[in-house]
Structure formats: C-alpha cells, structure tokens
Amino acid sequence: MTFDDLRPGITLPELLIPISASQIVAGAMASHDFEDVHHDKAAAQSKGVPDIFMNILTTNGLVQRFVTDWAGPAARIRRIAIRLGAPNFAGDTMKLSGEVLQVDGAERLAQIRVSGRNGLGEHVAATVTLGWESTWPRR
C-alpha cells in the first residue's frame, strides 16, 4: 500500500478477532492494565457485568494493528479517536471493518474509519489518521 493508491471509499480487508478469556487477559497484561474486570470473572460480576471484558487499551491496539496490517510499515499513525459501545465479553467474536474516509494529498494524510462489531452490536467506532511523509521525525 502506498499513499498514491489511496482513494476515499476503499475498504480494508476484514479481520475477525475471537474474544477468548485468554485474549482479554493477554491484552490486559501486555498493556499493564490490572483492573480486575479484565481478568477476574467474579470481580466483574460483582460490578454488574456478566463476564470479564476487553480493556480499551487492547481495543486501541487491535484497531491500530488492523489498520497498519493493511497500510504497511511505511504508514505512520498520527492520531486515533476511539469510542466504545458494546463490551467485548469472553466468548464473543469481533469483526473489524474499515474504509478510507478522506485523503489529503498536500499533507499526505489519510483518515480511516474503523468499526468493530461483536454479538451484542458495535464494540468500537474509531477514526485513525495515517501519515505518509518524509518530514515525520525519524525517531
């Protein structure tokens, strides 16, 4: 994928993420998030939810992975905005889909809209800004 290939409306290859309890816990630990609702089912239930659920840092990571899997290593993530809806509970599956929203030829930026849906509805709605440019700091 190069910047010049981008056109608004291009869709990204869909990605299915099985939301196992192990996936939720691995994501929480890798993002150093020790809130008990992300690894302890009894604690989650005492807070009024049926099971452990994915933390927002993992959702952020999965959305960025989904976009860069498609965009390739030359693309730089400049900005992301994420809104969470239906939680990713253990045992569900999330399907990520995405679309190029805007392309700014002068700034060499592209906005990608991402949606992740699970069995309950929309888990995540995100907008990711990618940059392809030589002026980005090398480090």
Added chain:
Amino acid sequence: MSDATDLVTRARAFVGKPAATPVAARDPVNLPAIRRWCDAMGDRNPVYQDAAAARAAGFDGIVAPPAMLDVWTMSPFRPGGRASTERMQVLELFDAAGFTGVVATNVEQDYDRYLHEGDRVHCTAIVEDVSEEKRTALGVGHFVTLRYEFTDDAGDAVGRMLFRVLKFRPPLAQAATAQAAAVPKSIPHPRPAVTHDNAFFWEGIKARRLLVQCCAACGRLRHPPGPMCPQCRSLEWRTVEASGRGTIHSFVVMHQPRLPALHYPLTILLVELAEGVRVVANLLEAGAQQLQIGRAVALDFVEVEPGYLLPAFRLA
C-alpha cells in the same frame, strides 16, 4: 442541594487540577515489553521488532507501537490495589458514593513522534470534565474526562491523550437479568456428531492437535475419518499428527443461509495438507479477496465457545 448535585459539585472542584501524581515510567521503552504487546495484539508490523525493517521504513531503529503511549506509565500490579499516590481522588469520590463500576468509553491519542528503545516516558493527568448524572446501559453514572500529557526525559512532548471513563452504580438487583440479556450467544455454535469412528479426531482437536488416520496395513492416510481403508480394506488404523502446513485447494464464501452463531460472510477452505489429505476448515483473520488457489496456509485453533475448539487456517 440533592446528593447527586452535591457529588457533582465536589467532583467538579477537581476540574483543571492534576488527577494524580505525575509519573515517570519505571522502565524505558524496551523490546521485551514491545514483543509481549505485539504477541497479545497479533501485530506483526516489523518496525516494532526488526531494526533493519524499521530503518527501511525510515526510522533510526525499532520503534514502539504508538498505542503503547500510555502503557509505559501504567501503575504496576499491587496485591490489594493501587498505592495511594497512584489513585485518582476524583474517581475515589464516586467510589465512596456507590459508583464503584468503571468502564472506559473514549480514548483519543495524538502522537508527536514514535517512541524508540531507551525513551523514558513521563506523564501528567488533568481532570478536564465531570458530567451530570447520566442513565446508561450499564446503570446510572457520571462520565469523567481526563487529559494526559506525555513527555520524554528532555521534557519534550511525545504525545497526548483524552481518556473518558464512566463511573457507574452497579445495578446489582438487575444483574441477573442483565446477564441473561448480555450473554453474547444465546444460540450455541453447532457441534459435531461424535461417533466411535471420529472420536479420536475431536479428542485431538481438544488438545490442539490435528490427527489424520493412517492405515496400519498399507500406510495410506485418509480424512475424513472412517472405519475401513479405501485402498486395502483393512480395519486396523493408527493416527499421525499433521504438521499444520498446507495450501488452499478450494474455497467458498458463505453468505446465506445464516446460522445465528456464525459470522458472515464466512470463508470456508478446503486445505490440502502437506501430508496429502484434504481438510475443511474456516479461514481466520483475512478477507476472501486475499485468497487464491494454491496459497500457503497454516493451521491454528479457535476457541469458539469456552472449552470448544475448532481447527482453522490463517494465511502463512
């Protein structure tokens, strides 16, 4: 003044003030932590782990995934919960008032540059906003918005973040109903009919092994499982474990009819295993537009329901 108004007034006294003590990351940005994160996310972008690939992409060396911006300064695990300096008083105010539930609802991150090995991240958090009492799907609660600034050792900005959480009152009385309503799949995934002839296959899958029947008399491999060798008619057999390597012999994309427990469009592969037999299984993590006959695939296993595994393939 009602209790709720009083609570909001007290919480809003924190707006514009530091939400917690400033934090310097305990460890610098480092490859082991990046690897663990990439493993958990399934992220194989080489710029995060391979210095040569990172240089080819225009960096000086490996860089951290941008989404890890706020990971470096997260509080460590402490039995019994966070230390007092790590807690946010504005959130504790809601805990004390019975709003003990917490879920993150929004994250916005801006990156000034990618972090590289050795960077030490510093972070400060300001309380930006506290909402009125809201009625939400999780229960009655308040949204608390925090704004974080991240800097490096030199004090230069590396990024910033808006983080919004909902502090809610767990609806314990309704928990049972909520549980019934929120269980993701009320209709279970279809299960195989396990028989005397194919039980070995499903036992193998449970142990994350793909077993292929092998005639004990003539050595011919066969799949799907059956009682008799189609070549020499022997009823004696053993099993061999498949390597998991294969190529796409054929595939089909199911759109209709839709079974409730499955996700559509559903891409089903007929994979020719390296051992020479063919198996049917679903495709993982790719769209049908990436497929072609002959493409190499690798075996994996998916826990579609707790304790119930299915073999599946991803692009190799």
